[in-house]
Amino acid sequence: MRLSKSLNRSLWVFHFNSGSCNGCDIEIVATLMPRHDPERFGIKLVGSPRHADVLLVTGPVVHAMKERLIRVYEQMADPKVVICVGTCGQSGGVFYDSYNLDGPVGEVIPVDVFVPGCAPRPEAIINGVVKAIAKLERLQEGKND
């Protein structure tokens, strides 16, 4: 896999836990380990949303994290892509009727790619990142579909 010419540098990813049980986060860590090693394709985690092209969100959105999630999203420069990892972020999952939720991620910020599963395997997460790269390329070419 190679990043296309429209992405003229590595793809930088910021990970945000909006209330996950940590299962999805552990799979993200497993994805980054040497077995899959996405950094060899130029995909790496960064410590600031201001540097990121991709926002990787895990978990449903709990009250305490809603404003933070919106702030992180707004700090990212355009074009940007959001990947929601795990069933909880997609629908609320096992926490769907919890008193503490503000809803699935898609009800708080726009989501471009969903990676379903509880928790999704590293292969599924990498597949989601590949879809995000395709979306980012379309955005950089001025196509918003």
Ligand code: SF4
């Ligand atoms: S999808 Fe599963 S592993 Fe991920 S946050 Fe929800 S309960 Fe945890």
